Amino acid sequence: xxxxxxxxxxxxxxAAAFGIIFQYDGVYRAQKAxxxxxxxxxxAASVTAALDFGDTASTQQAVDALKVNxxxxxxxxxxxxxxxxxxxxxxxxxxxxxxxxxPADDGNAVEAxxxxxxxxxxxxxxxxxxxxxxxxxxLTRYLMLSLLVLMAALVILVLGIAQTALRRANRELGERAxxxxxxxxxxxxxxEERVRAEEELRQAQKMQALGQLTGGIAHDFNNLxxxxxxxxxxxxxPGVPEAKRIRFAEAIVQTSTRAAALTGQLLAFARRQxxxxxxxxxxxxxxxxxxxxxxxxxxxxxxxxxxxxxLCAIEVDPAQLESAILNVAVNxxxxxxEGGLVTIRTAEAGRLDDGRRAIGLSVTDAGAGIExxxxxxxxxxxxxxxxxxxxxxxxxxxxxxxxxxxxxxVRVESEVGSGTTVTIILPCSDRGASETAAIxxxxxxxxxxxILVVDDNEEVGAFAELLLGELGHQVVRVRSGPExxxxxxxxxxxxxxxxxxVMPGMSGLELADRLKPLLPGVPVVLTTGYSxxxxxxxxxxxxxxxxxxxxxxxxxxxxxxxxxPPLAE
Amino acid sequence: xARLVAFFLSRLPLAACALLLPSAQVSAAAAAPSEYAVKxxxxxxxxxxxxxxxxxxxxxxAPLMLCILGDDxxxxxxxxxxxxxxxxxxxxxxxxxxxxxxxxxxxxxxxQGGARTSALLSGLGRSPILTVTDERxxxxxxxxxxxxxxxxxxxxxxxxxxxxHGLSINSRLLxxxxxxxxxx
Numbered sequence: 183x184x185x186x187x188x189x190x191x192x193x194x195x196x197a198a199a200f201g202i203i204f205q206y207d208g209v210y211r212a213q214k215a216x217x218x219x220x221x222x223x224x225x226a227a228s229v230t231a232a233l234d235f236g237d238t239a240s241t242q243q244a245v246d247a248l249k250v251n252x253x254x255x256x257x258x259x260x261x262x263x264x265x266x267x268x269x270x271x272x273x274x275x276x277x278x279x280x281x282x283x284x285p286a287d288d289g290n291a292v293e294a295x296x297x298x299x300x301x302x303x304x305x306x307x308x309x310x311x312x313x314x315x316x317x318x319x320x321l322t323r324y325l326m327l328s329l330l331v332l333m334a335a336l337v338i339l340v341l342g343i344a345q346t347a348l349r350r351a352n353r354e355l356g357e358r359a360x361x362x363x364x365x366x367x368x369x370x371x372x373x374e375e376r377v378r379a380e381e382e383l384r385q386a387q388k389m390q391a392l393g394q395l396t397g398g399i400a401h402d403f404n405n406l407x408x409x410x411x412x413x414x415x416x417x418x419x420p421g422v423p424e425a426k427r428i429r430f431a432e433a434i435v436q437t438s439t440r441a442a443a444l445t446g447q448l449l450a451f452a453r454r455q456x457x458x459x460x461x462x463x464x465x466x467x468x469x470x471x472x473x474x475x476x477x478x479x480x481x482x483x484x485x486x487x488x489x490x491x492x493l494c495a496i497e498v499d500p501a502q503l504e505s506a507i508l509n510v511a512v513n514x515x516x517x518x519x520e521g522g523l524v525t526i527r528t529a530e531a532g533r534l535d536d537g538r539r540a541i542g543l544s545v546t547d548a549g550a551g552i553e554x555x556x557x558x559x560x561x562x563x564x565x566x567x568x569x570x571x572x573x574x575x576x577x578x579x580x581x582x583x584x585x586x587x588x589x590x591x592v593r594v595e596s597e598v599g600s601g602t603t604v605t606i607i608l609p610c611s612d613r614g615a616s617e618t619a620a621i622x623x624x625x626x627x628x629x630x631x632x633i634l635v636v637d638d639n640e641e642v643g644a645f646a647e648l649l650l651g652e653l654g655h656q657v658v659r660v661r662s663g664p665e666x667x668x669x670x671x672x673x674x675x676x677x678x679x680x681x682x683x684v685m686p687g688m689s690g691l692e693l694a695d696r697l698k699p700l701l702p703g704v705p706v707v708l709t710t711g712y713s714x715x716x717x718x719x720x721x722x723x724x725x726x727x728x729x730x731x732x733x734x735x736x737x738x739x740x741x742x743x744x745x746x747p748p749l750a751e
Numbered sequence: 752x753a754r755l756v757a758f759f760l761s762r763l764p765l766a767a768c769a770l771l772l773p774s775a776q777v778s779a780a781a782a783a784p785s786e787y788a789v790k791x792x793x794x795x796x797x798x799x800x801x802x803x804x805x806x807x808x809x810x811x812x813a814p815l816m817l818c819i820l821g822d823d824x825x826x827x828x829x830x831x832x833x834x835x836x837x838x839x840x841x842x843x844x845x846x847x848x849x850x851x852x853x854x855x856x857x858x859x860x861x862x863q864g865g866a867r868t869s870a871l872l873s874g875l876g877r878s879p880i881l882t883v884t885d886e887r888x889x890x891x892x893x894x895x896x897x898x899x900x901x902x903x904x905x906x907x908x909x910x911x912x913x914x915x916h917g918l919s920i921n922s923r924l925l926x927x928x929x930x931x932x933x934x935x
Binding site: 230232234235236237240300301302303 | 793840
């Protein structure tokens with residue numbers, strides 16, 4: 183595939199070269215003719231006198247002098263009449279006999295004739311014939327030129343071919359590049375699709391977990407509500423005997439307690455349970471719980487403790503700690519149907535990621551163990567391997583939530599058929615443990631006073647009013663912060679302000695702030711079922727009664743609050 | 752003299768033919784020209800190889816004077832030799848003079864007078880005239896002196912003599928002369 187342009191140029195070059203050669207040939211021929219002519223004239227001049235005076239010898243001498251030139255084929259001197267007087271020829275017959283005769287020429291010769299002049303008068307003539315370069319010599323000369331030209335043409339051709347090849351290679355490269363680009367784009371699209379699919383999968387999994395959670399919650403609460411509603415219905419009927427009334431009321435109370443425990447566990451998992459951390463010594467706490475644990479596990483179980491001495495103090499919510507230990511112990515109990523040994527150990531654990539020292543509290547059983555597949559899911563809320571009715575599935579969730587919120591971790595080691603060890607890792611506290619005396623018990627007189635109840639929920643507010651009334655307090659109920667402020671401004675004065683935290687518009691905390699100047703020295707008690715705000719920023723030093731609250735709890739708090747200025751701790 | 756006789760004797764058969772065959776006369780003469788015919792032919796030719804001094808330079812077209820001084824051995828030969836001839840586009844005129852004094856205006860002078868030849872020559876003095884002699888004129892030589900050698904008419908040239916008279920002779924003519932007495 184000779185490239186067009188280069189091929190054309192090469193051909194043109196060759197044609198031009200041949201043209202030049204032919205042209206040169208013609209020029210050469212003309213030049214040779216001129217040379218011959220000049221030589222004839224020279225000869226004519228040299229033989230003038232000899233010819234004039236008939237000196238044949240001298241004439242022949244002059245002619246013979248040309249023999250040395252190999253290119254001169256024939257030379258002759260003629261009289262004015264055309265008779266040959268002297269001559270020389272390489273080949274016989276080459277020289278014409280008379281001046282005007284045509285020579286025996288093979289066409290290869292260059293001839294010249296010149297007159298011999300004496301004083302302007304023609305006294306004779308000279309004939310000269312030279313041979314051109316023999317063909318071989320000429321061809322050799324032209325061959326050199328042709329070779330050069332050929333080489334040049336070849337170079338041009340090669341360049342042209344190379345350029346064509348290059349262009350083709352470039353084109354191929356371009357095609358491949360665009361193919362690559364297309365493949366890349368395709369790949370990107372696929373990656374995006376993959377990412378999207380993963381997102382959707384994750385979302386689906388989340389929804390599934392959520393569904394599982396809400397389904398579980400609904401299920402449990404429905405059960406509890408059934409008991410509560412049913413019992414209430416019975417209580418509403420007239421003519422119910424006292425013993426029965428008491429029994430059903432008890433049922434409602436118990437069921438509500440369980441419901442409260444349930445929400446507590448849920449909140450613990452959500453890590454929204456507001457903790458009241460205290461600096462405690464874990465070993466002391468465990469020893470204080472031994473009785474409770476004995477009762478919870480039952481007679482068939484033996485509890486052994488291996489508590490490392492001189493452990494650092496930890497800063498945890500004591501109630502939550504208790505719940506966590508209980509939950510783990512209950513699991514250990516359920517794992518050993520026939521009973522057995524449960525070992526509780528405390529020891530120093532390795533440092534946490536942030537560098538703090540930590541301790542480990544572990545509960546070991548010799549039970550059935552946990553399957554490896556289940557191990558990954560045991561902390562999930564409502565995940566349980568126990569039969570229906572035998573467990574809420576929330577125990578370990580609470581443990582996990584408590585540990586995480588306290589800045590620690592939970593680890594489970596289990597071997598099917600051997601047993602399980604659950605270890606709770608908790609960081610050391612900066613402060614020293616001060617096992618203070620327990621809460622000052624509210625003993626003695628049950629105080630009463632004027633209470634401002636603030637709650638935007640009608641039922642809860644009314645119920646609170648009822649309860650407080652039962653306790654003997656005077657109650658004024660409002661439904662919002664601004665209303666409370668108006669009530670405070672009205673000047674009647676209050677002893678306690680009992681306010682919900684989560685309210686539209688002004689929150690309980692805000693209200694407390696606003697009431698400070700209006701009701702100086704009047705304590706504010708907050709009540710809330712759940713508060714992100716409190717978990718984040720605390721209660722601002724105000725006491726909190728968590729919903730759902732028992733009568734005793736409320737009474738106790740109010741008592742404490744109504745007491746004269748506080749006890750030192 | 753003997754040589755001359757021999758020369759003529761060698762030409763005798765031809766001459767006889769010429770006499771016997773009048774029609775062949777021209778061809779015979781053409782085939783073998785006589786001595787004086789050749790000399791007659793040569794005489795005007797010399798003018799083409801001689802340069803006269805400036806004061807003798809002729810105007811273009813002016814004729815060349817060829818003088819026969821003393822005896823005339825040519826006769827009609829010289830006249831027919833110069834007829835139609837041109838030297839430098841000049842016609843040639845033949846004059847026969849008897850004395851040197853009458854030779855003024857000649858360009859070429861053929862001098863023959865037996866014993867009188869040298870007297871005639873010296874009588875020309877320093878005139879710029881090309882003097883031509885031959886063996887019949889005795890030992891005295893002019894600037895050009897005819898001789899017959901190997902049956903051919905040759906000549907000797909005295910270039911020195913010519914130079915003394917103000918004439919210069921072309922080297923080509925000198926080249927074919929038998930001998931040249933070069934000018935100093």
